[in-house]
Amino acid sequence: MSLLNSSIRDLHTKITSKEIKPSELVSASLERIAATDEKVKAFLLVTGEEALERAKQLDDVPADAGLLYGIPGALKDNLNVKGQPTTCASKILTGYVSAYDATAVSKLNETGAISVGKTNMDEFAMGSSGENSAFFPTRNPWDPDRVPGGSSSGSAATVAAGQVLFSLGSDTGGSIRQPAAYCGVVGLKPTYGLVSRFGLIAYASSLDQIGPFTQTVEDNAIVLQAIAGHDRYDSTSANVDIPNYLNALTGDIKGLRIGLPQEYFGEGLDAGVREQINKAIRVLESLGATVGEVSLPHSEYAVATYYLIAPAEASSNLARFDGVRYGLRVEGESLIDMYKNTRAEGFGEEVKRRIMLGTYALSSGYYDDYYLRAQKVRTLIRQDFDNAFEQYDVILSPTAPTTAFKFGGKTEDPITMYLNDIYTIPVNLAGIPAISVPCGFADGLPVGLQFIGKAFDESTLLRVAHAFEQANGVFARASL
Amino acid sequence: MSITVKEVEHIANLSRLTLTEEDKLSYAETMGRILDFATQLQTLDVANVEPTTHSLPLKNVLREDTAGKWLNQQEAVSQAPDQENGQFRVPAVMEG
Numbered sequence: 001m002s003l004l005n006s007s008i009r010d011l012h013t014k015i016t017s018k019e020i021k022p023s024e025l026v027s028a029s030l031e032r033i034a035a036t037d038e039k040v041k042a043f044l045l046v047t048g049e050e051a052l053e054r055a056k057q058l059d060d061v062p063a064d065a066g067l068l069y070g071i072p073g074a075l076k077d078n079l080n081v082k083g084q085p086t087t088c089a090s091k092i093l094t095g096y097v098s099a100y101d102a103t104a105v106s107k108l109n110e111t112g113a114i115s116v117g118k119t120n121m122d123e124f125a126m127g128s129s130g131e132n133s134a135f136f137p138t139r140n141p142w143d144p145d146r147v148p149g150g151s152s153s154g155s156a157a158t159v160a161a162g163q164v165l166f167s168l169g170s171d172t173g174g175s176i177r178q179p180a181a182y183c184g185v186v187g188l189k190p191t192y193g194l195v196s197r198f199g200l201i202a203y204a205s206s207l208d209q210i211g212p213f214t215q216t217v218e219d220n221a222i223v224l225q226a227i228a229g230h231d232r233y234d235s236t237s238a239n240v241d242i243p244n245y246l247n248a249l250t251g252d253i254k255g256l257r258i259g260l261p262q263e264y265f266g267e268g269l270d271a272g273v274r275e276q277i278n279k280a281i282r283v284l285e286s287l288g289a290t291v292g293e294v295s296l297p298h299s300e301y302a303v304a305t306y307y308l309i310a311p312a313e314a315s316s317n318l319a320r321f322d323g324v325r326y327g328l329r330v331e332g333e334s335l336i337d338m339y340k341n342t343r344a345e346g347f348g349e350e351v352k353r354r355i356m357l358g359t360y361a362l363s364s365g366y367y368d369d370y371y372l373r374a375q376k377v378r379t380l381i382r383q384d385f386d387n388a389f390e391q392y393d394v395i396l397s398p399t400a401p402t403t404a405f406k407f408g409g410k411t412e413d414p415i416t417m418y419l420n421d422i423y424t425i426p427v428n429l430a431g432i433p434a435i436s437v438p439c440g441f442a443d444g445l446p447v448g449l450q451f452i453g454k455a456f457d458e459s460t461l462l463r464v465a466h467a468f469e470q471a472n473g474v475f476a477r478a479s480l
Numbered sequence: 481m482s483i484t485v486k487e488v489e490h491i492a493n494l495s496r497l498t499l500t501e502e503d504k505l506s507y508a509e510t511m512g513r514i515l516d517f518a519t520q521l522q523t524l525d526v527a528n529v530e531p532t533t534h535s536l537p538l539k540n541v542l543r544e545d546t547a548g549k550w551l552n553q554q555e556a557v558s559q560a561p562d563q564e565n566g567q568f569r570v571p572a573v574m575e576g
Contacts, residue, residue: 099555192535206534235541236534304518315495322496324568329561335571336496344498352497356488357511359495373521375531380524382532414510415517431535455535 003028004162005477008071008219011165015061015070022070022114026055029072029116033163036480041138042158044077044087046117054114067222069112074167076155077118078125079210080199081105088201089133090123092346093327102199103234104168104210104227111226119154119167123348124318125175125203127151128420131411132350140183141478142445146404149179149420152213156183159213162477166223167213172204173306174400174424176211177436181399181448184438184475186220186465187213189424191456192431193238195224196231204313205236207306207428216474217437217466221245224458240456248459249466254288256464259392263299264423270402272442277398280439280449283471284396289464294392296384301377302426303418308361308374309429314351315358321346353414382430389454394464397423399436399448423450433458437465438475446475483512 003011003025014020030048037043051072058070075081078088080098087093101109108115122132130138130153138153140146141161148157152169156179159167169176171189180187188211195210202208212223225245231237260281265274285291323329323342330341347355361370388395400420410417427434432455439449449468453461469475488508492499499507553566562569 095561096559099551099558232543236536236538238536298524301521301524304520307514308518308521319496323561324570325557326559327561332571335573338571339496340498343496347497352495352499352503353507353510353514355495355497356491356507357514360483360487360491360511360515363491363494369522370515370518372531373526374518375533376526376529377521377524378532379529380526382535413513415513429532429535 004032004165007216008067008165008222011071012067012069016065018061022058023052023055025070026051026072026114026116029164033116036161036163039139039144039480040141040157040161041136042119042154042161042163043074043117044089044120044135044154045085047084047115051114051116058112058114066111068108068226071113071166072116072164073108073113074117074119074155074158074164075105075115076121076152076167076169078121078170078201079105079168080201081115084118086118086201088124089121089135090346090348090351091134091328092321092343096327100199103196103231105199107227107229113226116164119152119158121153122151123351124201125151125170125172126314126350126354128174128178128417129153129410131407132348134348137407140404141480142184143404146406146445147182149182149404151175152179155213156180156185156187159183159185159215160478161480165214166219168210168227169213170200170208170210171428172207172310173428174421176213177424177434177448177450178400178421180213180436181438182404182446184446184478185213185215186217186435186437187211188220188224188435188458189427189433190224190228190458191433193236194456194458195227196234196237198231198233202317204310205317206313207310215477217462217469218246218249220435221249221462238456243459245459245462248463250463251467251470253284253464253467256289256394257392258284258289258291259294259388259395260291261294261296261299261388261395261397263296264397268401268419268422269398270442273398273402273447276440276442276447277449280468280472281396284468287467287471292392294388294395296388296426298377298380298384299426302381302429303422305374305377305381305429306425307357307418308370309378311354311358312361312371313358315355315362318351318355378429381426385430385432393460395452397450397452399423399450403442403445403447427452431455433461435461435465437469439468439472483508483515
């Protein structure tokens with residue numbers, strides 16, 4: 001734990017000065033996983049032998065080794081890694097072995113980072129608690145009776161448990177930021193298009209984005225730097241210049257204009273969370289930021305909009321799981337029966353619900369009233385942010401209305417579960433970036449502070465999150 | 481906004497899913513509640529609002545039509561539950 005309880009930069013110094021070898025660091029990570037993952041259940045697959053073998057090949061450290069060289073990390077199990085199973089925590093991908101690397105994975109590999117395994121998640125990234133994994137739930141390292149959040153449940157928990165230095169997750173409606181908040185780690189959802197989605201198994205293609213989980217903001221900037229950039233294999237990848245994100249971490253936020261959306265501080269926000277967010281606002285003011293109120297008037301419509309658009313896209317994306325090309329097949333009398341039997345057995349309850357909701361919203365007679373209308377409301381939600389950013393550099397809010405809840409606490413009613421993402425969903429609909437940084441505790445559980453930024457302005461988000469973290473103190477890892 | 485078991489059966493068929501009788505009742509109930517929740521969008525005037533299909537101002541992305549190295553046929557079918565001669569094998573589509 002002691003070795004892993006460092007920043008990436010400190011470990012980098014130790015690696016390049018030959019104080020430690022990448023293989024020793026990877027061994028420490030694997031030992032930590034062996035000692036703690038019975039409790040946490042962050043991993044669906046630990047690729048220990050492969051990781052150690054790769055680390056040994058990297059033990060002869062070149063003089064120009066980058067910051068991630070030899071650093072152990074983990075990948076959400078909806079990212080393809082060549083030669084390894086990718087399950088999306090679904091039975092329908094039983095037996096599937098990826099034939100290629102996701103671009104984010106190959107970019108990490110190029111830096112010398114080492115993946116130690118694939119992390120648990122809500123099936124096909126559909127969920128906010130990790131409870132929709134077809135295999136087992138991941139536990140919150142701060143309290144094993146509570147959920148770690150979702151859908152990137154394992155990716156958040158593994159960093160909080162000090163098993164790895166970083167992980168990748170995906171965020172469609174809050175699936176990086178909300179579990180980061182619940183587990184007390186830093187989670188960033190980049191601008192749509194900044195990180196290639198090639199090799200990420202799609203849930204809702206106009207909303208999905210890959211991003212990093214880390215213990216500190218600086219570590220997060222280091223991982224983002226590695227995975228950001230244009231990719232010819234993703235036609236929605238943005239061809240923009242990638243700044244040096246580390247240069248943004250100046251600690252100086254004097255004069256930064258921070259907007260507080262009044263709609264994010266209303267009914268439903270837990271009093272303990274509110275108190276911590278208010279404390280954080282005072283810290284930011286003491287650093288010289290100016291804070292003022294702003295309105296995002298269509299916020300209340302975001303969850304309903306999301307639950308029409310995302311299922312609609314999912315119903316199309318998940319049509320490919322039909323027992324023909326990969327994964328599970330359950331035989332039937334005809335081709336259609338085979339499709340239906342395979343999908344009935346392979347998909348879990350929530351995935352089926354979203355496929356059917358999406359099919360309904362897109363079906364003849366309902367398209368205009370549901371799907372098209374939701375796309376128009378999406379425009380109004382985007383315009384709210386455009387207007388707010390005329391006055392403010394960043395927007396601040398709680399990441400989630402509550403801290404981590406107990407297992408089974410919200411599984412009865414889908415809408416109660418969906419409302420966990422009330423502060424994160426609008427960001428995906430607008431395609432802009434946001435970061436969750438831990439800011440304190442409410443009843444012994446971590447609280448996440450969210451900063452929302454302009455499109456492709458991750459630098460400002462990292463700058464303000466880093467300045468806050470420096471003033472407030474780096475968050476401790478969970479003791480296990 | 482309620483949704484009937486018959487509608488659920490129709491949607492399940494379009495979605496290529498078989499459901500048990502119990503599933504149908506449960507989905508009729510939960511999907512009804514979600515669609516009911518979504519009716520709040522009907523209160524907004526969106527007559528003059530353009531839909532957002534995508535958050536980036538994307539245009540067609542083109543590249544030179546040159547061959548590159550990618551999966552070969554054997555690799556492409558390697559994950560199939562059933563294959564024959566480098567092709568996906570499925571149950572008969574037509575009778576006779």
